[in-house]
Amino acid sequence: MNIAVVGAGIFGLAAALALRERGHAVTVFEQGRVPYERASSTDTSKTIRRLYGHNAVYVDLVERAAVKWREWDRRLPERIYVRTGQLQIEQSFRPGFRIHDSWQFLRARDPDIEILSIEDARARHPQFAYQESDVCLYDPWGGYLASGAAVVGLLRLARDGGVAVREETPVTDVSDGAGAAYVRVDGRAHAFDRVVVAAGVWIGRLVPGLARHIRPTRQEMVFIEPKDPDWLAACALPVWSVNPEVDGWYGHPLQREGWMKIANDLRGDTVDPDDARPVSPVFVEAVRDFVAARIPELARGAVVGSRACLYEDTPDRHFIIDWAPGSRSILVAGGGSGHGFKFGGAIGDVIADTLEHNDTGTGDFFRIGRRFQ
Ligand SMILES: Cc1cc2nc3c(=O)[nH]c(=O)nc-3n(C[C@H](O)[C@H](O)[C@H](O)COP(=O)(O)OP(=O)(O)OC[C@H]3O[C@@H](n4cnc5c(N)ncnc54)[C@H](O)[C@@H]3O)c2cc1C
Known part of the structure; x- marks a missing residue:
């Protein structure tokens, strides 16, 4: 044809x-x-x-x-x-929560998927600041494209x-x-x-x-250049998310451009696809606060760029x-x-x-x- x-x-x-x-x-x-x-x-x-x-x-x-x-x-x-593994840090781990269901479903097909204790998570991925209530799922299969x-x-x-x-x-x-x-x-x-x-x-x-069945929402991201790139490099850092369904934060290891992407999966404003797509200073501030709380070493880095991209829900x-x-x-x-x-x-x-x-x-x-x- x-x-x-x-x-x-x-x-x-x-x-x-x-x-x-x-x-x-x-x-x-x-x-x-x-x-x-x-x-x-x-x-x-x-x-x-x-x-x-x-x-x-x-x-x-x-x-x-x-x-x-x-x-x-x-x-x-x-x-x-690039296969880096995936680390998902969550606060709730019980049936009905996606992290729990995913773990239950995947461990039947892959014994390498793990729930890490905070001590293990700290030892393996020390870039993050963990909270005692965190549950950490690690899937070695994950990565980024x-x-x-x-x-x-x-x-x-x-x-x-x-x-x-x-x-x-x-x-x-x-x-x-x-x-x-x-x-x-x-x-x-x-x-x-x-x-x-x-x-x-x-x-x-x-x-x-x-x-009316495809809703474009504006999603923002920020690029941060770390002071010490080795500390955050791909070999050490997996793709990650922190409370993705509640707080939305996720990101990727150091990219070839020399910075890390930090983004948020919670839905932004509904927009017209051809509108201008500025990144709001409020979002950049929220990224800084998140990074200071969860990836403290990165907080010493410089914000070198930002971008807004549209989801099509x-x-x-x-x-x-x-x-x-x-x-x-x-x-x-x-x-x-x-x-x-x-x-x-x-x-x-x-x-x-x-x-x-x-x-x-x-x-x-x-x-x-x-x-x-
Ligand atoms: C910030 C952000 C983060 C994301 N993160 C992830 C992620 O981590 N993992 C993941 O799997 N997915 C992620 N996604 C989702 C993923 O990017 C999209 O679902 C996917 O890229 C959509 O691809 P597409 O080909 O449908 O649309 P697009 O990539 O938008 O391609 C559509 C193309 O059609 C062209 N086009 C439109 N109208 C016309 C026309 N009339 N004539 C000619 N050409 C036209 C456009 O110019 C465009 O190039 C993310 C999306 C965003 C915005």
């Missing part, structure tokens, strides 16, 4: 690579130049973890994704997948594999009818057999029936990989809901299988069905 993919973020690129591998002719349309500053995938780093409570769909999918990330990492000149470098690398692999890529080419409309799907660019409609809309926070602009925070309402030739792939990047290694096949009417291995999990009613 002749397939258009709108969007060169992780969902679009993963789809393009999988569809091309299956022999389809693929054209990617991207409104910006990759890595596009305003795309959610364009960031220094994203966590790859498998703490998903009892949710076997996500755990299976991320384990599948990791195999592909490893392969892409080998093929690309820049390191894009150098997401900005990854999208650049995947675009290159796509091009090398024969995908046609049209950057700086905004699609103004998608439609279908008479056995074809159309992508409108510069006032002209181009016909394809199928169109995949992987337009991130902009999906609602092209598929208005989904506009569906009401249940699960992705959408399904036909657009009323269509059988326009497929929507997105709704990453702040956790979609890590699945890039597997999501392309889920999208391609949905498009080819094959078994995706994920059942109806990402179908729209009655989810939003």
Whole structure:
């Protein structure tokens, strides 16, 4: 088939690579130049973890994704997948809390996942200031993906594999009818057999029936250059989170740029995708307070940058990989809901299988069905 993919973020690129591998002719349309500053995938780093409570769909999918990330990492000149382990510090550890459910679920498949005593946590990861009430889960499987470098690398692999890529080419409309799907660019409609809309926070602009089900929220992050980089380097520091569901803090070890990313997963303001995205001084102050309390050595460092990026939340925070309402030739792939990047290694096949009417291995999990009613 002749397939258009709108969007060169992780969902679009993963789809393009999988569809091309299956022999389809693929054209990617991207409104910006990759890595596009305003795309959610364009960031220094994203966590790859498998703490998903009892949710076997996500755990299976991320384990599948990791195999592909490893392969892409080998093929690309820049390191894009770094396994550091994951440390999650929580205050509550009982059934019904995600950390407890994840631990219960994962220890059955991997004995290496551990609940550390405070003494062990202190000995292994002395960068943190622990509180006596902390519960520390350590999963050696976790790590981070150098997401900005990854999208650049995947675009290159796509091009090398024969995908046609049209950057700086905004699609103004998608439609279908008479056995074809159309992508409108510069006032002209181009016909394809199928169109995949992987337009991130902009999906609602092209598929208005989904506009109210994808909520863009502004998420801020701060980059801090430590005084003593060795103390905080990747070999010693895992990806981490502190009370992620209550306080939201998480971060990554020292990046190649020389700083650490500190961010917050609690939902920010709902915004328009094209609004300016300033980082508020209040957030920077909150980061300083958090770091002083929990990573004291880093508090001596300098804030060298900040950034705001948009989550694209569906009401249940699960992705959408399904036909657009009323269509059988326009497929929507997105709704990453702040956790979609890590699945890039597997999501392309889920999208391609949905498009080819094959078994995706994920059942109806990402179908729209009655989810939003
Ligand atoms: C601050 C932050 C931290 C995150 N942390 C993590 C994490 O640690 N781990 C994790 O797994 N996930 C994380 N995520 C979520 C993850 O980044 C997203 O779910 C994922 O990147 C979404 O990818 P996407 O391809 O759907 O969207 P995008 O990356 O936004 O790509 C969509 C692309 O479509 C293009 N486009 C849109 N409209 C048009 C049009 N009309 N014509 C042409 N092109 C168009 C855009 O320019 C864009 O390039 C985070 C997100 C944010 C914002």
